[in-house]
Amino acid sequence: GLATVLITNEQSAAYMAAGVWAATREIACVNIIGGPGVTHALPGVAHAHWARMPLLLICTDIRTSYGAGHFQLHEVNNAGILAPYCKDVTTLRDEDCALATVLQAVHTASQPPYGPVAIIVGSHLLTQPQVVGVVPKRPPLALPAYPQPRLAPLATSPLPRREPLVIVGPDLYPTAVPSLMAWLEETNGRVMTMCAAKGLIDETHPRWLCNAPTPQSETEVRRLPSRAEVVLLGCNLNPLPALPSGHAGTPAPGSGLEVLVVGHPLVGTRPHWQHIDTDPAAFVMAATQG
Structure with missing residues (x-):
């Protein structure tokens, strides 16, 4: 049957x-x-x-x-x-x-x-x-x-809108840019850029950039909107020495943020971050399933 x-x-x-x-x-x-x-x-x-x-x-x-x-x-x-x-x-x-x-x-x-x-x-x-x-x-x-x-219908109980914040580092591959832009379009996300990746994103898709500076400390990260999700993409994390503890799917204590680290070279050295070792172009799947 x-x-x-x-x-x-x-x-x-x-x-x-x-x-x-x-x-x-x-x-x-x-x-x-x-x-x-x-x-x-x-x-x-x-x-x-x-x-x-x-x-x-x-x-x-x-x-x-x-x-x-x-x-x-x-x-x-x-x-x-x-x-x-x-x-x-x-x-x-x-x-x-x-x-x-x-x-x-x-x-x-x-x-x-x-x-x-x-x-x-x-x-x-x-x-x-x-x-x-x-x-x-x-x-x-x-x-x-x-x-x-x-x-209940979504019209009467709408789901909270996620607005991810993507921090892009110099290791972002050009092949990942289309996937990144498509994901930002779907999620109403924003991008903060660092180092060499800044020109890559700024010149091609400026309307997705937010005006806030790249956070340099845990205090600055905690000031970000509580419903935003921080996604570190291709970052070596050296400019971000004190991100709050937490991993994908679990908000950091007291911060209301979810931190998702994609493809950074410090795997194994900071176990309180979630590391995804994958093709940068495939990060969309990991980020959108959270």
Whole structure:
């Protein structure tokens, strides 16, 4: 009785599963391969996590440590990648526990606060013959009532408008500029520039610049609008020695700000900042999912 849809893009599948809940209040399941399947689907899983949407994700775990001998190019830490964005991550190693594991995962995802739950299927279950008994008929799982304020029309309960503040350093690649400008257009953001990047942005897109100087201390950062999100893009942080502690998704204590550091060379030296080691052109995904 389950409807199945074949999707050729894992990222689209995860977003579609979140959309199923938004439209029908029914939990959808995403079935993907391990390795690149997990990394491709991660933005949709993270979206469900931040939007508090229940979602079930089932993926394979092909690893040399399990003795599978297949697809070793895809050997990644699936559980480690999914854990920050899932309420629970379970590895299934016994076919006798499959039904109970799925039922428990759906129950966990459907309990407030809602969110994704992942099941990783051990490789030995895929490479060896398995005997699966008849699944007993069970009554539909009763889901708790969804909070009514989340169902109210946007006209009566508008979402707060985010106005990110992007501090651009000299390491910004020219290829990232179009993505940066498109994101600022969508979010009504503003840019502060430093060093060599100033001419790159000022000359091509001056209307997005704000007039405030680049903050030089924690005190100046705290004076920024409380609803603004500070995004450091391609900065070596030397001109910003005292940003408030905090990371993406968690406001710094007392500041009301969220700090997102993208691609700076100080990874590992300042653990209270969130570091995203990725192509600068891909920062839009990370920044807009917060």
